[in-house]
Amino acid sequence: MTRALIEWYARAARDLPWRDPETTPWAVLVSEFMLQQTQVDRVLPRWAAWVERWPTPSALAIDEPGEAVRVWDRLGYPRRALWLHRAAVEIADRHGDRVPADIDELLALTGIGPYTARAVAVFAFGERHPVVDTNTRRVLARAVHGRAAAGMPAAADLDDMAALLPEDRAGAAAVNAAAMELGAVVCTARAPRCGECPIARWCEWRGAGYPDNAPAKRPRQARFAGSDRQARGRIMALLRRSEGAVAVERALEAAADGGVGDPEQPRRAYDSLVADGLLVEREGSARLP
C-alpha cells in the first residue's frame, strides 16, 4: 500500500512551490504556518509575497510585527502572523538565523505545534518522523481503521502513521506527503473519489461497504456571521489598510458596522485584539503592533 502511495504521489502530486527542493527551510516553515486551517489556493499568493519580502527569519525579525500582519492580509487567524514574526525573532536570536531541524527545538518556537514541528523536520530537512494532519487522519481512519471519518486527534495517530513509514528517510517523507496529498485531493471529506484512489484495493472502509460509522465529531463551529470573530476581522481590516493610527472611535465603529447590534460586541472585539497583541492603543488611537 505504501508503495502504491509513493508511486501515485510521484505521478499525480500537485506542483506546489514549497515542495521545490530548492525551497529553503524558512520558506517551508512559512508555508506551514499559512497552511494551518487554510486552503492551498488561498495561501499561494500570500506565501510568494512573504518569502520575497522576508527571505530569512532575521529579515522578518527586524521588521515591525504589524507589517507581518499587513502582508498576512486576509488569510485568517491573524495571530498566526504575529506568532510567525515571534518565531522569526526566536530563530534569529537562539538559532543563528537557521531554522532548527530538531522536533523539540521546533516545538519550543511560538506558533509551532505537533503538526508543524514534524512537517518542517520532514519536508524541509528530510528527517524521519510521522507527520499527521487532518487529511492524514482521515486517510488513516478510512484505509486502516475502516471508519468513515477520523475521531478526535490523539497520540495514537502518530503511531498509526509511523507504522506505515518505510525505513529510509526519503521514502518516509514521500509517504507522509502522499497521505496528506491523497486526503486533500482524492480521499476528501465530503465526496471521496475512490475511482481515482491508488490504495482503494486496501481500503478497509471501502472493503466494508462504506459503513456510516463516523465517530462523534468536534462540536459544530459557531456561525461566523454576526460573531465576535467577524467584528475582530472588521477592525483588523481597518488597521491593515490604515497607514498609521486610527481613532479608537473609528475602530469601534468598524466593529459595529454590519454587526448584529450587540452593544458590547465592538468593545469585546477591540479588547480581545489588544489582549492578543494585534492592536496597540496609544493616546486615543489604535494601530498595528
Add this chain to the structure above:
DNA sequence: AATTCGGGGTT
C-alpha cells in the same frame, strides 16, 4: 477536554 480564533470555497 473544551474553547477560541478568519474567512473563503464547496456542497
Add this chain to the structure above:
DNA sequence: AACCCAGAATT
C-alpha cells in the same frame, strides 16, 4: 446554511 479547511494556544 452547513460543512470543511496542511492547527495551536489557552483555560
